[in-house]
Amino acid sequence: MAKRRFxxxxxxxxxxEQAEGQTRDxxxxxxxxxxxxxxxxxxxxxxxxxLPVSDRRLREWSQKYRQAGLAGLKSQWQAENALKxxxxxxxxxxxxxxxxxxEQVMAADVRLSxxxxxxxSDLQIGVKSGDAVEYRTPGWYRTLLHECGLSYQRTEKVxxxxxxxxxxxxxxxxxxxx
Numbered sequence: 001m002a003k004r005r006f007x008x009x010x011x012x013x014x015x016x017e018q019a020e021g022q023t024r025d026x027x028x029x030x031x032x033x034x035x036x037x038x039x040x041x042x043x044x045x046x047x048x049x050x051l052p053v054s055d056r057r058l059r060e061w062s063q064k065y066r067q068a069g070l071a072g073l074k075s076q077w078q079a080e081n082a083l084k085x086x087x088x089x090x091x092x093x094x095x096x097x098x099x100x101x102x103e104q105v106m107a108a109d110v111r112l113s114x115x116x117x118x119x120x121s122d123l124q125i126g127v128k129s130g131d132a133v134e135y136r137t138p139g140w141y142r143t144l145l146h147e148c149g150l151s152y153q154r155t156e157k158v159x160x161x162x163x164x165x166x167x168x169x170x171x172x173x174x175x176x177x178x
Contacts, residue, residue: 006062008039019070031073035061084133094148118150
């Protein structure tokens with residue numbers, strides 16, 4: 001078996017432990033822990049039993065650490081839709097959502113709701129028409145609503161063609177009285 005080239009000093013080990021304590025990302029935590037154990041000489045079978053990671057991945061991480069330090073181990077992953085809107089566009093969307101209602105920004109034939117409150121569908125239409133961006137899933141529009149300080153509530157499935165249950169009950173009560 002070849003001798004392990006990657007070894008951490010005591011100072012490096014303390015820096016890893018501190019970074020592990022500060023991270024809130026589970027993937028980053030696993031990466032830091034695996035590399036710390038790998039760098040302190042933990043045997044590969046023990047390491048792989050503790051953390052599901054391949055030796056190839058450990059070598060990649062150790063190379064990134066040598067090149068850029070702990071900053072090189074931060075995840076570069078962004079979700080597929082994460083940066084479709086630039087930071088400036090997100091600020092613009094936030095201002096529009098906080099200062100205007102859908103009825104003030106979109107015509108009645110364009111929006112899907114009554115226009116009093118922002119809905120996921122109205123936000124989708126607004127972002128698509130204003131910023132020429134379309135996310136694939138409604139979850140991203142809910143995230144945008146949340147980032148803008150707005151809550152998301154599901155609407156009731158009420159059919160306008162059917163009378164409300166209380167009006168039917170009142171009508172039946174009137175019939176029984178007669």
